[in-house]
Amino acid sequence: MIRVTVWGENVHEKTNATVGKIYPEGMHECIAQALRRDPGFEVRTATLDMPEHGLTEEILENTDVITWWGHVAHGKVEEKIVSRVHKRVLEGMGIIVLHSGHYSKIFRRLLGTNCSLKWRECGERERVWVCNPSHPIAQGIGDCIELENTEMYGEPFGIPPPDEQVFISWYEGGEVFRSGNCWRRGAGKLFYFSPGHETYPIYHNPKIQMVLRNACKWAVADGPRWVDACPNVPIEKAPEKLTLKGESVHVPGQAGFR
Amino acid sequence: MIRVTVWGENVHEKTNATVGKIYPEGMHECIAQALRRDPGFEVRTATLDMPEHGLTEEILENTDVITWWGHVAHGKVEEKIVSRVHKRVLEGMGIIVLHSGHYSKIFRRLLGTNCSLKWRECGERERVWVCNPSHPIAQGIGDCIELENTEMYGEPFGIPPPDEQVFISWYEGGEVFRSGNCWRRGAGKLFYFSPGHETYPIYHNPKIQMVLRNACKWAVADGPRWVDACPNVPIEKAPEKLTLKGESVHVPGQAGFR
Amino acid sequence: MIRVTVWGENVHEKTNATVGKIYPEGMHECIAQALRRDPGFEVRTATLDMPEHGLTEEILENTDVITWWGHVAHGKVEEKIVSRVHKRVLEGMGIIVLHSGHYSKIFRRLLGTNCSLKWRECGERERVWVCNPSHPIAQGIGDCIELENTEMYGEPFGIPPPDEQVFISWYEGGEVFRSGNCWRRGAGKLFYFSPGHETYPIYHNPKIQMVLRNACKWAVADGPRWVDACPNVPIEKAPEKLTLKGESVHVPGQAGFR
């Protein structure tokens, strides 16, 4: 079983009537149900307003992949929780960041850049093209996904070069955007997928849902949990025979800030 | 002129007699003098104990490339200064991170990973091999740099895959390490170079000094300062003719946490 | 079932007594048996001296992953067969190139570079380090693989930057080498693994055998066969409504050399 935690801000759903109508149980619940269509997933949801934003140590310990949708409340996510999620990703927990999550603390922390972009909200048409048809995340999608009404996200996108480019989007207003990008961070895999503006029923779209399921499967770690350390390998344990030359100033615990 | 700021912790130089003898004016001054051998550089130094760690807004505004050496006092670098340096890198300031700087706040913030490694301090021999002879940073180095006494840094190195691999090191004790790695972060270029343990006269080595000069030249931005923003492109300014479909819920300033 | 074709030159085995003793049935058979230890593989072998080098259209049509070991007879591999293998890789057949296969026609054709390296044959010790512990190919290997006697391959290695770096090797004589490298070519995955000099029993080593099994699993395509074409999308089939502006000089079949 792949254990997925779908995290949502759950703010717009409660404050905006349009969003509330499209996602009566919240975007997170819609996404969770899309994942549950595959019996290989075990899905829970978590939202900003829960204690610890629903991301307790125990829940994250038992999460293989987390999905993240946030927008107006990035600043309200506690640093302590961001660090907890960051640590789990480096250990091997996969993470799928969605739409306005490009400005989330966790995404910017994993990438080290601003992740800025251009944007326009007027319901224009988007076409999400597959530029890498053999990629696991693109399987079953065909040529492209057509979205009748979306929010434009346009280049330049302030990200480090993706390790893998899966999708590039076309917008009716004339812009383009790298809409499906993969990176490795530690033992974890990160996929950013841009469609998902809250005032359109994008997460109800079957192809979008397929991308989410593909991405969660792709994002599962390939090996056991990576336990990070900065181990000293003493002379006697060196693979080759060594003698001490000069004095050692090694002071246990001096290896630096952690 | 390339304006370089050489930042050093300047702690070991004052607390460790061995280090004090090798670098009587501090590692930072030794590195600065190595750079000044090329008249195309204008070099200043800055240390941890200066006000704002010597990295005021004005100094950073007038820095094209910063070099960073830290070890026991990573935790003492103020978050505010780290953020200031981070912002300047994304705008286009180059950054050369050295040796134990792998655990500095700025390096880990730019890369998003732990940057851990294995290590051993017993004065063993290191050979820094050029694996990319056509790279600008490798020019004039020849095959490799031999260092009689160093501190071993060994794989696995907890970094994202480098955009460019320049050097890989061999250690007498049997380990290997990706010792010269390039990344792009925003408009800035980042080069990590591992040799430089404080109890050996590594920064006095002519080939090491040549790498530092090459790296500082390489790290200069290729274009004007990048001013980060997340601009809205209103309908009337869209490249293609558009009409509003559905309602816009755009709220100025709602673009998210910055 | 993963269908693997293990291709070997099978020249040294017949002309060199040392090699004949280590690999009485040929290196290819030794590698095939290593793969067959996993019941998920269906393995056949093929050698240079067979008709069409054992790589008929039918055999390649039914091959998911091919492994390739060649050395003194790279020049004897027919261009027509190289092209056939190349086409299959771009369609999605995985390929594992071993040791002196760095100079094979197929490897150089897939990468576009010379793939030269430094070398020395004197039975020195090699240590193959895992630099990417979370990579599928590195699973179960532990820290490293120690090989008592090998042939040194040293940087610089004339390859394009690998998409993924899995192993880096240390040699007793002082050199280093990027010994485990992954690339994507079309729908196919390519893994180059350097250990395997014919006068040492390297393919009998259990950890080396594990790498081969891991690599063959990794190299299986993630999707259906990619059928390459350069399709014209006529105006009437364009995703957006278009009118012809200016004259079309499109001549069917003019799309260029194939």
Added chain:
Amino acid sequence: MIRVTVWGENVHEKTNATVGKIYPEGMHECIAQALRRDPGFEVRTATLDMPEHGLTEEILENTDVITWWGHVAHGKVEEKIVSRVHKRVLEGMGIIVLHSGHYSKIFRRLLGTNCSLKWRECGERERVWVCNPSHPIAQGIGDCIELENTEMYGEPFGIPPPDEQVFISWYEGGEVFRSGNCWRRGAGKLFYFSPGHETYPIYHNPKIQMVLRNACKWAVADGPRWVDACPNVPIEKAPEKLTLKGESVHVPGQAGFR
């Protein structure tokens, strides 16, 4: 001085009236003149119909960067000349491949893939977006280049992942394309730029011309000519002290096919 050789097929110019009117002296001459606007370039042209396609050993020896435009006559470029160009690129000669050159022998040889794409010729609008504003090739271009009439090239583009992504194009008909891509091959730099269909005056466009000048400057080698070899490092020359273990079967010249 940067010595550029602009290579053009020069077939359409002579057989198609529309092309002949737009480029009376040939596309190659138009491109050459665009480059000559910068006094730092020394430019010659060469065409398919010249002896050795104008690419003699002497001319290539004295070329720092070559540009390549071909379309209907890829198959007529002699293998011997392709190999000569390939060798020079690996030595450090830069290469800019344009438009339908995606199907040229030299481009496909350098990349190892088919380089196929979708296409449509109906004079639609293209917008070439800068997705990497700090890249040397993007300097002075601004946001994007608007081309009123072009030929659509659409994803998926059968290339290996670019080392650097500079431009992505938008087409009126709904497609997108990675229109500005950089790779390293050996000591050489390769830039592919897609605009340039022969029946439109694209190479007369000032911004397109600026991209060509930027690209030629970017493509100059960073170091001396790389002389490829596969050198043996005998025991006595090994960096570390070694003794022969087992017998050496090294046969001079046995290093394999070249």
